[in-house]
Amino acid sequence: MFPVSNVTKMKAHAMNTPLIQHLTNVATRQGHVIRRRDFLRNITAAGLAASTWSWTDTIAASAEQMRSQGMACILLWMQGGPSQFETFSPKPNHANGGETKAIGTSVPGIQIAENLPFCAKVMDDLAIIRSMSSKEGNHQRATYLLHHGYLPMGGVNFPSLGSNVAHQIGNAANQLPNFVRIGGRLANSGGGGFLGVEYDPLVLRSANRPPDNTKPLTDTGRYHRRLRLLGSMESTFAENEGSQIVSDHRKLVESASDMIMSPGMDAFDLEKEPTSLRASYGQGEFAAGCMMARRLVEQGVTFVEVVSNGWDTHLDGFNRTRELTSQIDQPMAALIGDLKQRGMLEKTLVVWLGEFGRTPKVNPRAGRDHFPRAFNAVLAGGGVRGGQVIGATNDAGTEVTDRPVAITDFFRSIYHALDIDADEENISRVGRPIKLVDGGEVVTELFG
Amino acid sequence: MLRYIFYLWLFIGTSLVHAESPRRLAERIDQALQNEVFAEQAQTEEILLAPRTDDITFVRRVWLDIVGDIPTPEELTAFVLDPAQDKRSQLVDRLLANPHYGQNWARYWRDVVFFRALDERSEIAAGAMEADLTEWLNEGRPWSEIATEFITAHGDVLENGGTAIMMAQDGMTEETTAEVSRIFLGIQIQCAQCHDHPYDRWKREQFHELAAFFPRIAVRPVRDLTRKSFEVIGSDRFGRKQPKNERFPTAEHQMPDLENPEAPGTQMEPTFFLTSAKVPWGTSDAARRSQLAQWLTGNEWFATALVNRMWAELAGEGFYTSVEDIGPDRTPVAPTAVKLLSRKFKESGYNLKWLIKTICQTEAYQRESRPQRGSDGTPFVANVPQRLRSDQLYNALLTAFDVKEYQLPRKRGPQGGKDPRATFAEAFAYDPSINRAEAVASIPQVLALMNSPRVNQFFHNKQFSVVPELIREIDHDEDLTVELFLRCLGRQPSPEELDAVKTYRKEGISRREVFEDLAWSLVNCAEFQHRR
Numbered sequence: 001m002f003p004v005s006n007v008t009k010m011k012a013h014a015m016n017t018p019l020i021q022h023l024t025n026v027a028t029r030q031g032h033v034i035r036r037r038d039f040l041r042n043i044t045a046a047g048l049a050a051s052t053w054s055w056t057d058t059i060a061a062s063a064e065q066m067r068s069q070g071m072a073c074i075l076l077w078m079q080g081g082p083s084q085f086e087t088f089s090p091k092p093n094h095a096n097g098g099e100t101k102a103i104g105t106s107v108p109g110i111q112i113a114e115n116l117p118f119c120a121k122v123m124d125d126l127a128i129i130r131s132m133s134s135k136e137g138n139h140q141r142a143t144y145l146l147h148h149g150y151l152p153m154g155g156v157n158f159p160s161l162g163s164n165v166a167h168q169i170g171n172a173a174n175q176l177p178n179f180v181r182i183g184g185r186l187a188n189s190g191g192g193g194f195l196g197v198e199y200d201p202l203v204l205r206s207a208n209r210p211p212d213n214t215k216p217l218t219d220t221g222r223y224h225r226r227l228r229l230l231g232s233m234e235s236t237f238a239e240n241e242g243s244q245i246v247s248d249h250r251k252l253v254e255s256a257s258d259m260i261m262s263p264g265m266d267a268f269d270l271e272k273e274p275t276s277l278r279a280s281y282g283q284g285e286f287a288a289g290c291m292m293a294r295r296l297v298e299q300g301v302t303f304v305e306v307v308s309n310g311w312d313t314h315l316d317g318f319n320r321t322r323e324l325t326s327q328i329d330q331p332m333a334a335l336i337g338d339l340k341q342r343g344m345l346e347k348t349l350v351v352w353l354g355e356f357g358r359t360p361k362v363n364p365r366a367g368r369d370h371f372p373r374a375f376n377a378v379l380a381g382g383g384v385r386g387g388q389v390i391g392a393t394n395d396a397g398t399e400v401t402d403r404p405v406a407i408t409d410f411f412r413s414i415y416h417a418l419d420i421d422a423d424e425e426n427i428s429r430v431g432r433p434i435k436l437v438d439g440g441e442v443v444t445e446l447f448g
Numbered sequence: 449m450l451r452y453i454f455y456l457w458l459f460i461g462t463s464l465v466h467a468e469s470p471r472r473l474a475e476r477i478d479q480a481l482q483n484e485v486f487a488e489q490a491q492t493e494e495i496l497l498a499p500r501t502d503d504i505t506f507v508r509r510v511w512l513d514i515v516g517d518i519p520t521p522e523e524l525t526a527f528v529l530d531p532a533q534d535k536r537s538q539l540v541d542r543l544l545a546n547p548h549y550g551q552n553w554a555r556y557w558r559d560v561v562f563f564r565a566l567d568e569r570s571e572i573a574a575g576a577m578e579a580d581l582t583e584w585l586n587e588g589r590p591w592s593e594i595a596t597e598f599i600t601a602h603g604d605v606l607e608n609g610g611t612a613i614m615m616a617q618d619g620m621t622e623e624t625t626a627e628v629s630r631i632f633l634g635i636q637i638q639c640a641q642c643h644d645h646p647y648d649r650w651k652r653e654q655f656h657e658l659a660a661f662f663p664r665i666a667v668r669p670v671r672d673l674t675r676k677s678f679e680v681i682g683s684d685r686f687g688r689k690q691p692k693n694e695r696f697p698t699a700e701h702q703m704p705d706l707e708n709p710e711a712p713g714t715q716m717e718p719t720f721f722l723t724s725a726k727v728p729w730g731t732s733d734a735a736r737r738s739q740l741a742q743w744l745t746g747n748e749w750f751a752t753a754l755v756n757r758m759w760a761e762l763a764g765e766g767f768y769t770s771v772e773d774i775g776p777d778r779t780p781v782a783p784t785a786v787k788l789l790s791r792k793f794k795e796s797g798y799n800l801k802w803l804i805k806t807i808c809q810t811e812a813y814q815r816e817s818r819p820q821r822g823s824d825g826t827p828f829v830a831n832v833p834q835r836l837r838s839d840q841l842y843n844a845l846l847t848a849f850d851v852k853e854y855q856l857p858r859k860r861g862p863q864g865g866k867d868p869r870a871t872f873a874e875a876f877a878y879d880p881s882i883n884r885a886e887a888v889a890s891i892p893q894v895l896a897l898m899n900s901p902r903v904n905q906f907f908h909n910k911q912f913s914v915v916p917e918l919i920r921e922i923d924h925d926e927d928l929t930v931e932l933f934l935r936c937l938g939r940q941p942s943p944e945e946l947d948a949v950k951t952y953r954k955e956g957i958s959r960r961e962v963f964e965d966l967a968w969s970l971v972n973c974a975e976f977q978h979r980r
Binding site for chain 2: 235
C-alpha cells in the first residue's frame with residue numbers, strides 16, 4: 001500500500017502532477033476514504049453540447065419482423081433418450097412392446113402409442129422415421145452426435161446444428177438472436193463452436209421468464225442517459241489502440257440495446273397470447289416453450305430448441321414415460337396446428353428427437369435401457385410430406401429391417417428441408433475445411 | 449581448503465544454472481526481431497515502431513498479464529512516482545513472487561484443458577487442477593515437470609489435478625493423445641487420425657503409434673457414497689476377453705481398419721513421432737507414459753510450443769499464427785528469435801518465471817498497443833490489446849470497487865451454492881487457445897455487464913461496493929471522477945471526458961446517480977474489458 005505521508009516528498013520529482021494532485025485530494029486505505037481536502041476550483045461552464053451520438057434513438061419497430069421468406073426450424077429435444085415403443089413405434093403384438101397399447105391416427109393404417117392421443121390427430125402432418133440407427137449409447141456422446149452430426153473430436157470445436165442453421169440462413173437484420181434454446185443449459189448440446197460466439201444460442205432457463213439481463217435495471221430515461229455517458233467514455237481507447245475493438249463494442253451494445261428495447265421482445269412474453277390459444281397448448285414448461293418457439297419464429301428467429309428433460313427411464317419406465325408424454329403430446333400437436341393455421345408450417349421444420357432409443361427388452365425394474373441401434377424421430381412442416389412412416393424394425397424391435405437412416409442421413413435431410421447445402425464447408429480454426437455433414441444421403445421419401 | 453570448496457561451489461553453481469540474464473536475452477531477442485523482421489520490411493516500406501508505453505499503461509498491463517488483476521490507484525501512483533531506473537523489472541519480480549501469479553496462470557491452463565473437454569461432467573476436476581497447478585507454478589516447478597505430472601497422472605480427479613487432461617478426454621485413448629500433442633507440443637497430429645495429414649508430414653500410423661502410449665488408461669467412477677468423483681486408472685492386467693467398448697482399457701492400441709471398422713485393426717507399437725523412439729509391446733502403463741513424458745519434454749517442440757504461447761499472450765501475437773498448430777511444417781515470422789528464446793528456455797531448466805521476466809523486458813512487450821495488424825502488416829511493431837479472460841475481468845470488477853469475493857452470496861442450487869465467479873465464467877469465459885481476434889464479445893455478455901443485478905450491485909450496494917462511500921466522502925466532483933477513472937481504467941480522464949461528466953452533472957440528476965452512472969459507464973466501456 002502506498003504510504004500517503006511520502007506524497008509531498010515525492011512531489012519534488014513528480015513526473016505526473018495531476019496524479020499527485022489527485023492523491024493529495026483523495027487518499028484511501030484498504031478501500032476506505034481516510035482523508036480529503038477541499039480545493040476551490042473554477043469549474044468553467046463548458047458549453048459542450050450533449051453528445052449527439054445516440055444510436056439508441058434509432059430503435060424503431062422494423063417492418064420486417066414478420067419472416068416472409070426464410071425457413072426456420074424448431075427442435076423438440078427429449079433429453080435422456082425417449083422410448084420408441086412408448087411414443088411413435090409401439091409393438092403391441094410382441095412381448096417387447098410391454099404394456100403400451102397402440103392407437104389409430106388421422107391417417108388410416110398408421111398407429112402410434114396410446115400415450116400420444118393429440119399427436120395422433122395431427123398425423124397428417126407428421127413423418128415418423130422408425131429406422132434411426134447409431135452406435136452411441138452414451139448420453140454425453142450421443143447428445144453431442146445428435147446436435148452436431150459429428151462425434152466429439154479432440155481439438156475441433158464443431159458448431160451445433162442450430163448454430164450452423166443460424167449461420168447459413170439466419171436473418172442478419174433481426175433484432176432478436178437467430179438461435180434460441182429454451183429449457184436451460186444442456187450439456188454437450190454445443191453452440192457456435194469455431195463459427196464464433198455470435199452463433200451461440202441465447203439460452204432461456206424457462207419460457208415463463210424473460211431471458212436473463214434483458215430488463216434494464218433503471219428506468220428508460222436513465223438507461224438512455226447512461227448509454228450516452230458510456231458513449232463519451234469510449235473515445236480515448238478508440239483513438240489509439242482500440243479503434244476496431246470500440247467500433248465492434250459499440251455495435252454490440254447497440255444490438256443488445258436494440259434487442260431489449262425491441263418490440264420483438266414481446267415474443268418472450270407469453271401473457272400476450274390469448275387465453276384460448278394458451279389453453280390449446282396445455283399446461284407446463286414444455287407447453288410454454290412450444291408456444292414461445294412459435295412466437296419467436298414469427299418474429300424472425302431461425303432456430304429454436306425446446307428441451308424436455310427426464311427421458312432416461314431405466315426404472316418404472318411405463319409410468320414415467322406416460323407422465324412425460326402427457327407433458328409433450330398436447331403442446332407438440334398444438335404447435336403444429338398453430339403453425340399450420342398461421343400459414344407458417346410450410347416454412348417451419350419441426351423436429352422431435354432424443355439422443356437414442358430404449359432397449360426392446362423390458363428390464364427387471366420395468367424400465368428400458370439405452371438403445372441406439374433402432375429408434376425413432378419425427379419431422380413435420382418445412383416441406384416434409386406428412387402422414388407417412390419411413391423405415392421399420394422387426395417384430396421384436398431389435399433390428400432395423402427396412403430403410404435404415406443414419407445420423408448423417410438425418411442431418412442431411414434437415415438441411416435439405418431448410419434449403420441449406422449440407423456440403424457447404426466451414427473452415428475450422430486450424431484452416432481445415434469441415435462440411436456441415438460429412439457423408440450421408442437425403443431421405444428423399446420425406447419430401448414429395 | 450574452505451576456499452577451494454567455495455570456488456568449486458561457485459564453479460558448479462554457475463555451470464549448472466544456464467539461465468541467461470533476462471535483460472541481456474531480451475536485448476538479443478529485440479535485436480533478432482530488428483534483423484529478421486523490421487530491417488527486412490524496411491527495404492520496401494517505412495516501419496513505424498510504436499513507442500515504449502508510458503508507466504501508467506505499463507502497470508495495468510503487467511498486473512493483468514502476470515497476476516490477472518488490475519492495480520489500485522495507490523499502486524499506480526506509487527509506481528509512476530518511483531524514481532528508480534529499473535522499476536519495471538522490479539515490479540515484474542514482485543508480481544511473479546505474488547501467489548496470484550500461480551493462480552492466474554493455473555486458471556489460464558484450466559481453460560486451455562477444459563474448453564476442449566469431451567463431456568461437461570469432467571468439469572468436476574477443474575478445481576483440483578487449478579489448485580495443484582497454482583501451487584506448482586508458485587513453487588517455480590519447471591514446465592517439463594508440470595507436463596510430466598499431466599501425462600503420467602492417475603488417481604482421484606478431485607485429489608490429483610494432474611489427471612485433468614485425461615479426465616477432460618474421458619480417458620479415451622485417441623482423444624487424450626490428441627490433447628497431449630496439442631497442449632504440450634502445439635502439434636495437431638489428430639488430423640492424421642483417419643487419414644494421412646493433408647498439409648503436414650504426419651502419417652496415420654504415426655498418430656496411432658503415439659496413441660499406443662495411452663491404451664491402458666481409463667476414467668472410472670469412484671465408489672464412494674459420500675461424494676461423486678472419478679479416477680484415472682492405468683491397467684496392466686488383461687484377460688483374453690476383448691474389451692466391451694472403446695472406453696475400456698486395452699493392453700495395446702489397435703489402429704482401426706478404415707475399410708472394415710468392425711475388424712480388430714492393426715496393433716501399434718508405442719513410438720514417439722518426432723524422434724521415432726519406441727517402447728516394446730507389453731510395457732506397463734506407468735513405464736510407457738513416463739517414457740513418453742521424458743521424450744516429449746526433451747523435444748525442441750515442447751519448448752517452442754510454450755515459448756510461442758507465452759509470447760503470444762504477452763506480446764499480443766505469436767511467432768506462429770496459432771498457438772496450437774506449430775511444428776516443422778509451419779513457418780514462424782521470426783525464426784531466429786523464437787529459436788533463441790526456446791533454446792534459452794530449455795537451458796533455464798524450463799523456468800516459467802524466468803521466461804515471463806525475459807519477455808516482459810523486451811521492447812516488443814513494452815511497446816504501446818495498436819489494433820491487431822492486418823495480414824500485410826508487420827508483426828511486433830506494437831503490442832496488441834487483449835480481451836480479458838473471465839477471471840481477469842471478474843478480478844478487475846472486484847478490485848475496482850473493493851468488493852470482497854468471500855462476502856458475495858452464493859447462488860442457491862440443487863448441488864449447494866454456486867460460486868459467483870463460476871456463474872460469471874458461464875457468460876464470459878473463452879477458449880484461450882483460439883486466436884485472440886476470434887475471442888469476441890457476445891450480446892449476452894454485454895447484457896450481463898449492463899443489466900445483471902449481480903454486477904450492478906458493485907456500483908451501488910453499500911454492503912459490497914466502495915462507490916457509495918466515495919460519493920459521500922469525496923466532495924469535489926472532479927476528484928471523484930479521477931478516482932473512478934483510476935480505479936476502473938487505471939488512467940486519468942482526458943479533458944473531454946472530464947467535460948462530459950461535468951455536462952452530465954448539469955442535467956439535473958442527483959450527484960449519487962451521476963457517479964453511479966459513471967461507474968456503470970466505465971465498466972461497460974470496451975477499455976475496461978481489455979488489457980492495453
